[in-house]
Amino acid sequence: MTRPAPATARIIAIIGAGLVGSGWALVFARAGLRVQVYDPAPEVRARILPWARESATALADAGLMEDVAAVIGRLHVVDTLEAALDGATYVQESVFERVEVKTDICRAIDAVMAPNAIVGSSSSGIPASRFTEGCARRGRFLIAHPVNPPHLAPVVELVPAPWTDAAALADVRELMQTVGQVPVTLAREIDGFILNRLQGALLNEAWALYDEGYAGLADIDATIAHGLGLRWAFMGPFETIDLNAPGGIVDYAARLGGMYHAMAQSRPPQPWPEDTIRRAGEERRAALPEAELAARRAWRDKALTGLAAFKKASGLAP
Numbered sequence: 661m662t663r664p665a666p667a668t669a670r671i672i673a674i675i676g677a678g679l680v681g682s683g684w685a686l687v688f689a690r691a692g693l694r695v696q697v698y699d700p701a702p703e704v705r706a707r708i709l710p711w712a713r714e715s716a717t718a719l720a721d722a723g724l725m726e727d728v729a730a731v732i733g734r735l736h737v738v739d740t741l742e743a744a745l746d747g748a749t750y751v752q753e754s755v756f757e758r759v760e761v762k763t764d765i766c767r768a769i770d771a772v773m774a775p776n777a778i779v780g781s782s783s784s785g786i787p788a789s790r791f792t793e794g795c796a797r798r799g800r801f802l803i804a805h806p807v808n809p810p811h812l813a814p815v816v817e818l819v820p821a822p823w824t825d826a827a828a829l830a831d832v833r834e835l836m837q838t839v840g841q842v843p844v845t846l847a848r849e850i851d852g853f854i855l856n857r858l859q860g861a862l863l864n865e866a867w868a869l870y871d872e873g874y875a876g877l878a879d880i881d882a883t884i885a886h887g888l889g890l891r892w893a894f895m896g897p898f899e900t901i902d903l904n905a906p907g908g909i910v911d912y913a914a915r916l917g918g919m920y921h922a923m924a925q926s927r928p929p930q931p932w933p934e935d936t937i938r939r940a941g942e943e944r945r946a947a948l949p950e951a952e953l954a955a956r957r958a959w960r961d962k963a964l965t966g967l968a969a970f971k972k973a974s975g976l977a978p
């Protein structure tokens with residue numbers, strides 16, 4: 661359940677409206693805020709409203725949203741950066757994950773943003789200090805990294821640069837809570853933040869197990885989808901192990917800490933091998949042809965919508 665939006669956050673600018681930016685647009689519009697969306701690609705701009713209508717209808721069908729027409733009415737697709745920033749007090753940047761692209765767009769935003777505006781970057785792993793140093797208002801920039809798609813997976817990592825104003829960080833945390841997201845605040849910058857460092861540790865091990873022939877892709881995926889992932893939909897690794905030993909987390913560490921340490925030492929980190937990636941690609945495309953990727957993404961989103969509805973009905977939602 662979302663709370664009334666703070667008066668300081670009535671207009672949101674979405675800069676970059678691909679997979680992640682379009683999801684962000686829906687997050688803010690469904691929370692009652694006016695959203696001004698800009699993407700330089702006309703074909704991307706043309707997709708935003710039809711996609712949002714379809715996604716909002718799916719949320720309404722699952723009991724997660726009420727007035728679809730009102731939500732869509734709050735989305736305004738514009739064709740310049742300046743029009744998107746007009747009156748905006750919060751800007752969510754979701755352009756390509758490259759330092760030079762992020763640097764250019766942050767400088768452009770910096771030049772026209774309102775002095776009281778705050779800019780959150782969706783960057784998946786590049787800290788804000790690498791692309792906001794030259795901005796005049798660099799204290800108003802930070803990372804606000806979502807999970808894809810943001811309207812279905814509410815966690816958002818807030819990572820301040822060394823020069824981010826503490827008040828800006830606090831304001832974004834409050835805004836995210838207000839719109840129904842789950843903010844997680846890092847004390848300081850680290851590449852990959854929390855989410856992709858955890859995901860990276862798992863992926864590095866999954867690639868190694870596959871590369872060394874211990875199991876196929878489908879069996880490794882099944883271990884998560886029908887095993888670890890079931891608990892992870894509502895509890896994290898620390899609470900998981902706290903419940904997995906009679907005496908809790910300390911008991912678990914005493915019983916199994918040595919085993920995990922030995923496993924971590926047994927194999928130094930390696931780049932993901934090219935030929936193994938190629939083999940995995942062939943295996944995945946045989947299981948799911950490229951032409952069916954979009955349909956499978958829609959299937960995933962439908963499953964995530966059902967999961968969100970279940971969590972809400974079961975008191976497991978934030």
Ligand SMILES: NC(=O)c1ccc[n+]([C@@H]2O[C@H](COP(=O)([O-])OP(=O)(O)OC[C@H]3O[C@@H](n4cnc5c(N)ncnc54)[C@H](O)[C@@H]3O)[C@@H](O)[C@H]2O)c1
Pocket residue numbers: 675676677678679680681698699700701704753754755756757758761765782783784785805806807808
């Ligand atoms: N896809 C994911 O799973 C995911 C998850 C979390 C965060 N992110 C991050 O979100 C950001 C966007 O990723 P995405 O997956 O949506 O990529 P995407 O390729 O789907 O979208 C990027 C969009 O940015 C637009 N763009 C490029 N230059 C621009 C500019 N100068 N001004 C405005 N728009 C511009 C492009 O036209 C494109 O539509 C990246 O930083 C990415 O790392 C992605």
